[in-house]
Amino acid sequence: MLETLTDEQWSTPSLAEGWTVRNVAAHLVMPFRYSLPKVMWEMAKAKGNFNKVADNIAKRDASLPTAELIDTLRRNADHKFKPPGQGFEAPLTDAVVHGLDIRLPLGIDRTVPADRWRTILDYVSQPKVQKFFKTDLSGVTLSATDLGWSSGSGPTVSGSADDIGLVMTGRRSALDRLSGDGVAVLSSRNG
Numbered sequence: 001m002l003e004t005l006t007d008e009q010w011s012t013p014s015l016a017e018g019w020t021v022r023n024v025a026a027h028l029v030m031p032f033r034y035s036l037p038k039v040m041w042e043m044a045k046a047k048g049n050f051n052k053v054a055d056n057i058a059k060r061d062a063s064l065p066t067a068e069l070i071d072t073l074r075r076n077a078d079h080k081f082k083p084p085g086q087g088f089e090a091p092l093t094d095a096v097v098h099g100l101d102i103r104l105p106l107g108i109d110r111t112v113p114a115d116r117w118r119t120i121l122d123y124v125s126q127p128k129v130q131k132f133f134k135t136d137l138s139g140v141t142l143s144a145t146d147l148g149w150s151s152g153s154g155p156t157v158s159g160s161a162d163d164i165g166l167v168m169t170g171r172r173s174a175l176d177r178l179s180g181d182g183v184a185v186l187s188s189r190n191g
Contacts, residue, residue, distance in 0.1 A: 026062040026069060096120055097166065121151065140157050145159065149161065155181035
């Protein structure tokens with residue numbers, strides 16, 4: 001998909017706050033450009049704040065040539081990257097959600113396979129993962145109506161797996177596309 005984008009599309013704001021499509025692409029190549037020692041050095045400089053590290057690297061590496069970003073992603077498409085202390089669900093979540101961060105603002109449609117969404121939604125439902133994304137999903141039932149998937153208890157928040165996944169990973173823009181009494185609950189606390 002990235003190889004078909006115009007320069008203007010590369011500069012389009014993504015759903016990831018403060019990042020353009022180019023920044024998101026630069027973030028996606030991070031595990032293939034930075035060794036664990038380099039990331040740990042960046043973590044030390046950022047006083048342990050991974051989100052700051054990711055932001056710094058995405059903004060710095062956005063200056064790389066478009067062809068290099070695309071080539072790095074293509075060469076590593078089958079790479080079995082797994083961040084320290086995480087399972088393979090973490091990079092799957094990263095790739096799918098950041099894919100939405102890019103595609104939705106550009107109006108590019110693509111269906112994510114249901115088995116991938118189930119894996120991602122189950123993973124993001126875990127309290128430690130919610131803490132990473134700084135989302136409070138307690139007291140509501142999240143329901144991906146296109147999958148027959150649900151999690152939690154309380155007033156219901158219903159919508160597509162895409163939109164449920166986006167909200168679970170802190171993308172507030174998806175709240176407007178969800179329905180149910182639980183939407184007001186999430187809107188009031190995750191902002």
